[in-house]
Amino acid sequence: MAQNPQATAAVPDLSVRLGPLRLKNPVMTASGTFGYGEEFADFLDLGCLGAVVVKGISLLPRPGNPPPRIVETPAGMINAIGLENVGVEVFLASRLPGLRERGVPVIVNIFGNTVEEYAELASRLDGAAGIEALEINISCPNVKQGGMIFGTDPAMAAKVVEAVRLSTGLPLITKLTPNVTRIGEIARAVVDAGSDILSCINTVAAMAVDIFSRRPKLANVMGGLSGPAIRPVALRCTYEVVRSVNVPVIGIGGITGAADALEFLLVGARAVQVGTANFINPATAVEILEGIERFLQVQGLAGIEEFIGTLDTGCLFPFAEESCEWIDLKQP
Amino acid sequence: MGKMQEDARIIRNEEVARMTWLMRLHSPGIAARARPGQFGMVRVREGIDPLLRRPLSFHRIHSGKGEIELLYRVAGKGTWWLSRCQPDSLVNITGPLGNGFTMPDNPSAAIALVAGGIGIAPLFELMVRISESRSKIKAEKMHLFYGARSADELLPAAVFESTDVSVHWSTDDGSFGFSGYVTELLEEWTARAGFRPTELFACGPLAMQHNVARWALARDIPVQLSLESLMACGIGACLGCALPAVHPGGSSAEHYVHVCKDGPIFSAGSIQWRKIRKQQLPSPIFPCD
Numbered sequence: 001m002a003q004n005p006q007a008t009a010a011v012p013d014l015s016v017r018l019g020p021l022r023l024k025n026p027v028m029t030a031s032g033t034f035g036y037g038e039e040f041a042d043f044l045d046l047g048c049l050g051a052v053v054v055k056g057i058s059l060l061p062r063p064g065n066p067p068p069r070i071v072e073t074p075a076g077m078i079n080a081i082g083l084e085n086v087g088v089e090v091f092l093a094s095r096l097p098g099l100r101e102r103g104v105p106v107i108v109n110i111f112g113n114t115v116e117e118y119a120e121l122a123s124r125l126d127g128a129a130g131i132e133a134l135e136i137n138i139s140c141p142n143v144k145q146g147g148m149i150f151g152t153d154p155a156m157a158a159k160v161v162e163a164v165r166l167s168t169g170l171p172l173i174t175k176l177t178p179n180v181t182r183i184g185e186i187a188r189a190v191v192d193a194g195s196d197i198l199s200c201i202n203t204v205a206a207m208a209v210d211i212f213s214r215r216p217k218l219a220n221v222m223g224g225l226s227g228p229a230i231r232p233v234a235l236r237c238t239y240e241v242v243r244s245v246n247v248p249v250i251g252i253g254g255i256t257g258a259a260d261a262l263e264f265l266l267v268g269a270r271a272v273q274v275g276t277a278n279f280i281n282p283a284t285a286v287e288i289l290e291g292i293e294r295f296l297q298v299q300g301l302a303g304i305e306e307f308i309g310t311l312d313t314g315c316l317f318p319f320a321e322e323s324c325e326w327i328d329l330k331q332p
Numbered sequence: 333m334g335k336m337q338e339d340a341r342i343i344r345n346e347e348v349a350r351m352t353w354l355m356r357l358h359s360p361g362i363a364a365r366a367r368p369g370q371f372g373m374v375r376v377r378e379g380i381d382p383l384l385r386r387p388l389s390f391h392r393i394h395s396g397k398g399e400i401e402l403l404y405r406v407a408g409k410g411t412w413w414l415s416r417c418q419p420d421s422l423v424n425i426t427g428p429l430g431n432g433f434t435m436p437d438n439p440s441a442a443i444a445l446v447a448g449g450i451g452i453a454p455l456f457e458l459m460v461r462i463s464e465s466r467s468k469i470k471a472e473k474m475h476l477f478y479g480a481r482s483a484d485e486l487l488p489a490a491v492f493e494s495t496d497v498s499v500h501w502s503t504d505d506g507s508f509g510f511s512g513y514v515t516e517l518l519e520e521w522t523a524r525a526g527f528r529p530t531e532l533f534a535c536g537p538l539a540m541q542h543n544v545a546r547w548a549l550a551r552d553i554p555v556q557l558s559l560e561s562l563m564a565c566g567i568g569a570c571l572g573c574a575l576p577a578v579h580p581g582g583s584s585a586e587h588y589v590h591v592c593k594d595g596p597i598f599s600a601g602s603i604q605w606r607k608i609r610k611q612q613l614p615s616p617i618f619p620c621d
Contacts, residue, residue: 035569042334043426055569063586068612070564070572075380077564081571084588219609228380256380279565280375280385282426283337 012296013303014289016050018248018270019196020171021133023050023105026265026304027289030252030275031056031109031135031175032081033226036095037102043282047103048289050271054091054099056109056137059117059124061087071208071217076229076254077276078206080220083111083140088124100130107173111137114144115163122167133171136164138190139179139202139224151177151202154189165194173250176200178230178237184244191245199250199273200241201234227276228254235263242268242309256284258291268309333365335429335567339422343399345415350484351406352450353415354391360398362427366390368435368457369558369597372427373566374402376414384564385426386410389454389535389596405450429566430596433458433556436531440471444522444529445497446544447478448514448536449485454558454596455535456491463496473498475527479514479536483507515543529553538612545600555600561591561612568593576607 014025028051034040037052046052064084071078086095091108099106108131112118118136125131138151138160150156161174174190176183178201187198203224208217216222234253242249248271251264256277264272277284292304301307340359348354362372373385392401406415417423433454436443443462445455459474474495479502480486486508492499501509502517510517514536522528528551534544535558548555563573574588578601589595589602 033565033569035567039565039567039569043337055571063588064571064574066576066607066609067572067574067588068562068609069574070562070570072382072384072562075383077383079564079570079572084571084574213610215610227383276383276564279570280383281337281424282565282567 010297010302012293012301013305014293014296016270016304016308018171018250021197021248023271025050025289025292026271027261027285027292028053028107028250028271028273029278029285030273031137033275033278036091037099037104037106038095040278040282041102044286046099048286049104051105051107051132052099053107053109053135053273054095055085056083056111057085057088057091057121057125058083058111059088059121061085061090066219068218069220069223071223073206073208073225073227074229076225076227078208078218078223078225079203080218080223082220088121092124092128096128096130105132106130107133107135109135109137109175110164111140113140113142115142115159118160119163119167122164122170126168126170131170133173133197134164134168135173135175135199136160136195137175137202139175139177149177149179151186152180154185157186158189158193161190161193161195171196173197173199175202175252176237176241177202178233178253179205183237184240187241187244191247195247197248197250198241198245199252201230201237201253204230204233226254228256228260230254231260231263235267238264238269239267239311255288256280258288258295261288261292262295262307265304265308266311268311270308335427336361336365337424337426338362340400340425342417342419342421342423344419345417347415348403349487350482352485352487353404353406353411355402355404355414355417357400357402357423357425358398359400359425362425363393363395363398363400366393366395366400366428367432368393368461369433369454369556370428370430371454371566371596372400372402372425373429373563374414375424376410376417382410382413384410385566386414387429387560387563387566387592389558390428391453391456392460393457403450403453403456426566429592431594433533433558433597435465436462438530439466439469441530442472442528443474443531443533444518444527445474445476446514446518446532446534446536446540447476448540449480451534451536451540451558452478452487453535455533458533459492459495459497463494466496475500475521475529477502477514477518477521479503479510479517481505513540513543515540515547518544519547532556534558538608542605545603545605549600556597557600557603558596559591559598559603560596563592566592576604577602578604
C-alpha cells in the first residue's frame with residue numbers, strides 16, 4: 001500500500017493556520033449537524049477535532065419549523081429544520097461550559113433576521129470565554145428587506161459582516177450560500193467588510209414532492225439539500241471562492257471520507273467541515289482525520305500544508321509548448 | 333452505559349408475515365445496554381444510497397446471549413435492502429437510542445397493550461419483561477389488542493404463548509378475528525368485559541395511536557405511546573424528527589419534541605395532535621421502486 005515506506009515513520013503535521021485562527025488539524029464539524037457537541041461524546045473523542053461549529057444560535061430561542069422537516073433524496077437529504085435552537089442565553093449558560101471541558105475549540109454559528117440582531121449576538125458572544133471564532137450564517141431572510149436572503153446580495157451580506165465586525169474582536173468566518181449566480185462576488189464583498197475567513201457551502205435550495213398524495217414532502221415545501229449529492233457543486237464553489245479572495249477558505253459539502261476532504265484541500269480550502277456524514281456515522285470526523293494522516297504518510301508529505309492548494313490545472317504536456325497552444329486554440 | 337456503534341452479525345433474516353421480516357443479530361454491546369422501547373439506527377447498506385440509517389425498535393433483547401431481534405416491515409428502499417441482507421453479513425447499528433418504556437410501578441396493574449401492524453415490534457419485549465416481573469405474583473393476564481390490515485400481516489399466535497398475555501385479534505378486512513380497526517376492538521371489548529386498564533401501551537400507525545390517545549385521555553388512563561418519525565441521526569443533533577407538542581410551561585407557544593431524544597415513548601397528553609400535518613403520514617411505495 002505504502003509507496004514510500006521510509007516516509008511512513010514520521011507523523012505528519014496536520015496543524016493549519018486560517019488567518020487569525022490556528023487549529024491543530026483541518027477537520028471540523030459543520031453547524032447544525034453536530035448539535036452542541038455533547039450528543040456525539042459517546043462515539044468519538046471530541047478533543048481530537050480541529051474545531052466544533054455548534055448549531056446556529058439566535059438572540060432568542062426558536063421552536064423551528066413544523067414537521068416533516070427532513071426527506072431523504074438520492075445520496076442526500078433535504079432539511080427545513082427552521083433554525084431551531086435554544087437561544088444565546090441558554091447556550092452560554094448550559095451548552096458552552098460542557099463543550100469547553102471536552103478540550104475542543106468552539107466556533108459559534110450565529111444568525112439573525114436583521115443586521116442589528118447579528119450585531120447584538122456578536123457582542124453578547126464577544127465577552128464569553130472559550131469561543132475561538134464566530135461563523136456568520138448569511139443564508140437567512142432579512143425581514144426588513146421583504147425576506148430577501150442576506151447572502152444572495154453582496155451589499156446586504158457586507159452590511160451584516162460590517163456590523164458583526166464592529167461588535168467583536170473574535171475571528172470572523174462568513175458561511176456562503178451556493179444559491180447565487182456569482183459566489184465570488186459575494187465572497188469579495190464580505191471580505192472587504194471584514195470577514196477573516198470564508199466557509200462554503202451552505203445547503204443547496206431544493207424540493208421533493210409525493211406523486212401519490214400530491215403534497216410536498218416537507219411542511220416548509222422547500223429546504224436545503226446536503227450530503228454527497230452536493231459535493232461536486234461544493235467543490236466548484238470552493239475553488240471559485242479560493243480564486244476570488246485572499247483570505248483562508250473552509251470547504252463544506254458532502255464530505256463523507258478522507259478522500260472527499262482532501263479534494264477540498266487540494267483546490268485550496270485550508271480546512272473542511274463535515275456535515276451530513278455525522279448523521280450516518282457519528283465517528284466520521286475522526287475517521288477522516290486518521291485517513292488524511294495516512295494519506296500524507298503514504299504520499300511522503302511532512303504536513304498538510306504541502307498538499308493544500310496544489311491543484312495542477314496546467315496543460316497535459318507542460319514541457320511541449322505546442323501542446324499548450326493546441327489547448328489554447330480550443331478556447332474562444 | 334452510553335450509546336455505541338457496533339457491527340452486528342446477522343444470525344437470521346426471514347419473512348415472518350406478509351412484508352414483515354424478523355432479523356436476529358449478534359450485537360453484544362447493544363444487547364447489554366438496551367431496554368424495551370428503545371431503538372437502534374440501522375445502516376441497511378454500505379455506500380451513499382440510501383444515505384440515512386433507518387430507526388428500528390428492538391423487538392427482542394437477549395442480553396445474556398448478546399443478541400437482539402428487529403421486526404420490520406418492508407416499506408421502502410431502506411427496509412427493502414435490509415431484507416436482502418444475508419446471514420453472517422454485518423450491519424452497523426448505533427444504539428441504544430431514545431428513552432424506552434417506563435415499566436409499570438405496580439406489578440399487579442391491569443395492563444392493556446394496543447398494537448397496529450408492525451407496531452407489535454417494540455411491545456413484544458415489553459410484554460416479555462412484564463411477564464417475567466409478574467411470574468411470581470397472581471395478576472390478571474395482560475390484554476393485547478393486536479390488529480393488522482389483513483390476516484397474513486399478523487404474527488402467528490404461537491409467538492405469544494411464552495408471555496402472560498391474552499391476545500384479542502382484529503383485521504381491517506375481517507379476514508381474522510374482529511372485523512374493523514384495533515381501536516374499535518379495544519373500545520368494544522373493554523366496554524363488554526367491564527375491563528378498565530390502569531396502564532396502557534400502544535404502537536402502530538399515527539392515526540391508530542391518536543385514537544388510542546383520545547380513548548385513554550377521555551378515561552384518564554395513563555398511556556405510553558411509541559411514536560415514529562423520519563430521522564437522520566437518532567441522537568438529537570439533526571432535529572429532523574420533531575413532533576408538535578404541548579409547551580412544558582403551559583403556554584400556547586409553538587413547541588416541538590424530538591422523537592429520537594425525548595421519545596420515542598410519549599404520554600398521550602404531551603403531543604399536539606391537531607398540529608400534525610398530513611405529510612407525516614406514510615405514502616405507498618412506488619411499484620417500480
